[in-house]
Amino acid sequence: MTNTHPLPTLPTGFSAEDFWVLPAPLPDAEERLHRLTEAIYTDLDILNYPAKTWDYSRDHAVLEVAILGGGHCGKSAAFGLRRHGIERVRIFDRAPVGYEGPWRSHARNATLRTPKQVTGGLEWGIANLHFSRWCSARYGEAYWQRIHYIPRLFWADYLDWYAKILDLPIQNDTNIQDITWNQAEQCFWLEAIYQGRPERYKARFLVFATGMECAGGKKLPPIVSESLPEHCYYHTMDSIDFPAFAGKRIVVVGGGASAFDNALLMLKAGAKSVDIVVRRKSLTNLNRIRWSEWNGYHRHYIDLPDQMKWAYSLAEFRLGQLPPAHTYYQAIAQPGLTLHTDAPIEKLGYFDHEIVGTYGDAALRHDAMICGTGFVTDLDRQLELRSLAPYISRWQAHFTPPPGEEHAEMSQYPYLGKSLEFTPTSAEHDYLKRCYYLSGGAFLSGFRAYLSGLQFALPRVAYDIGRQLFIEHQGDIWDSFNAYDTKEY
Template sequence: MNQRQIGLENLERRLAEDLSLLELPPKEWVPHSEHEGTWVHDVVIIGAGMCGMVAAASLKMLGIFNVICLDRAPEGLEGPWITYARMETLRSPKQLTGPALGLPSLTFRAWYVAQFGQSAWDLLGKIPKDQWMEYLVWYRKVLGLPVRNEVTVTGMAPVTEDLIAIDATDGESGSNERMYARHVVLATGRDGLGGSYVPEFAERIDHRFWAHSADDIDFTALAGKRVAVIGAGASAMDNAATALEAGAAAVDMIIRRREMPRVNKFTGISSQGVVQGFTGLSDTWKWKFMDYVLNAQTPPPRDSTLRVSRHPNGRFFLDTAMRSMRQEDGAVVVDTNRGELAYDFVIFATGFRVNLDRRPELVNFAPFIRFWQDTFKPEAGAQNGELATSPYLGRDFEFLEKVPGSCPALRLVHCFNYPASLSHGKLSGDVPAVSDGGRRLAQGIARSLFVADRETHFANLAAYETPELLGDEWTDSAAMLGRTIEGAAE
């Protein structure tokens, strides 16, 4: 056994002791149930990336064990970290505790120091993304989180007001199955309520000429090619750098803005005040905060930008708006406000959009889901299409009905992914406050389950007969007092 393994085993023993001292996880308390002879899960979590695992761990720490995470990816490939996230390191500072749920022995820092030592930690700049994925794999193992990999959810529908049916396909066996849940958590990441966005004109071009930054791109095939990357965010820089490092002949960054955004506004006010207080804001103030941040835009990390600019064949075209694209002579011609440019391949780093038609798990619920545009009308000049199509969520990340009473089971579906940001702040898509988000979600589900099972819990209360006093701990002095009074009277 090498030193890294010894250090990790010591850390795991320390974590086990910490959990024991805190009496975590507590005893299970939710009554088990069945539907037509089939086991009913208390919670099914769709997605086993960082947010899905934090949700499962938070539920377990509240004594809710009848939980399963479903993820379509093979084990170890959940989330974006070693698939379409092409950065070298995380953006978040290394010391942030992220998914650790307030447990020091569960932090990335503890995991790293246990294997590489304090000196290595002191020298570490930012967290390499591959190591972050290794940490998440360990997180799942050490907490014993229930995950089924290579399972794709193909549909979901209400059975009753208190029960949801989930249809899924097992990728390994190819078999289909139906399972039931009292609550469903959508921990489905950046594209959680839709998918990648590209301009409509791109859809008319042969897909061999373009891809979205979240697609599985064969960068080796771009060696010697002319490549355009549309956008100026972190994913744009990371994809451009990856293409350059793969030997692309030239990579042009097509950037609509006249200047690159330079200040990460939300970082400037990050605090527990924002984490805990955002959800208490009025709708007007929530919109004002998020609209300002979106308009200011988040700058790409400095390291990612330098990763592009260090290549002489990496060019930045600012104040250049893409207007259309067409195929011509085995290439694509990009029409911009500055003229036409020819490329062999175009990568759209244009983000994601809410589109419920692309989510099979939500097709049956889509007509009933309330969005911000159904509830809130911003002031003139503050319209924002991305915010307007954000889901208008309840206090426990649950979807709300557009028309009250139209789909009562909708309250059982929780949106624990990036589009929840306008309702709850950034608690369900980024590293810094994900533990706070997980705890808020789990506490809400625990409250809902207890209320739903109140008759069972009351019956258990009434039936509980284990005495703490056995009757031999005292003498009844009232009888003696009576005899004393009678004797005095005589």
């Protein structure tokens, strides 16, 4: 029977305003950031051993590494590769400058969902590059000590600054359309649209830093797309004009973090009411990601046997996603919000400009629907992989789950190696081992495109690319070794 949840008792001292009211920068913020930048450059000089890097480029028209995606993962990957002495790298992002990643587009959470200490290792061991130093320089140490979560827009500002001071090679407005392997040139050809015109780029290795949503696309319940006109429903990843729904009745499908974020913004924009409908009998309130935040798990999960990886991942799927406690309390405290559990979509129709639906045993009417129903992990739907996908091995080819533990979607996840590289379906396509998949589709290998695992995933990628480059150039390096004739005395 469908459950309608009453307003819960809020934690003592809880204030939603702490999440939405942001301070102005300190009067001398720019001077403080300049000093911090100089300190970072000093750190880089001190740690710059060996300063000499090998130029692995036989053809300077070919990148050593192309990184697809310029969010925090792509930016950190580029800096980490540089720290490993790999310089011919470029980041390609389809968004305009400043809109890499979701932080200024479809991300609608007031703060990041992880505690402020979890920043993904973007600093690569350089403490002055850590978000906390930037935040303290710009807004003061007292502010950093007071907050528990990083404001989303401050995280976006930090990433802009990070890319600027490190002079990261980002090419925006570039939509990669297809990728093929050119055997003669021993590199990938990337067919792209750059600022509206077709271009071709070449790279020997690829890093797919494409986040959660780029592993196949938005997941919409078929009953929604089959029963409703397109103008009255949205996915949480879509562009939504929230003020346009002032005075309207909204239904949000799903009980995850994005569903609650969008429900909250609708109410803040003046929606008359918001119903959150969740098909599960109760809202998940157990966050095992917090349990997993320890060195052994993040560092060595990828070394587990397949049956254990499957068991962990299946348990997480069955448990379901949940909103962080602070998001839940912010939303549920709103008088216009009603939470319904055990409320799957049973019937849906559109009559007289209204969405008429049955959710469990509750009959409800609304003006618009938002689907917080997640993303599809399907390599065959990922545009830039359309030529490579047929040769990428999936879990179903390597592991047969015990009876009762089958999961159709998980069986289609890419089967990744120990460095998060694709596994080819045959030796003929071994070039796929040069592709590293840092997307939501790496879930079964332990990387979920979250900040908590990033600092453990990227060193594996950087090391493996460096290893392959070194081995492939061993003849050139041997010749250089033998030609070395600088006398010590």
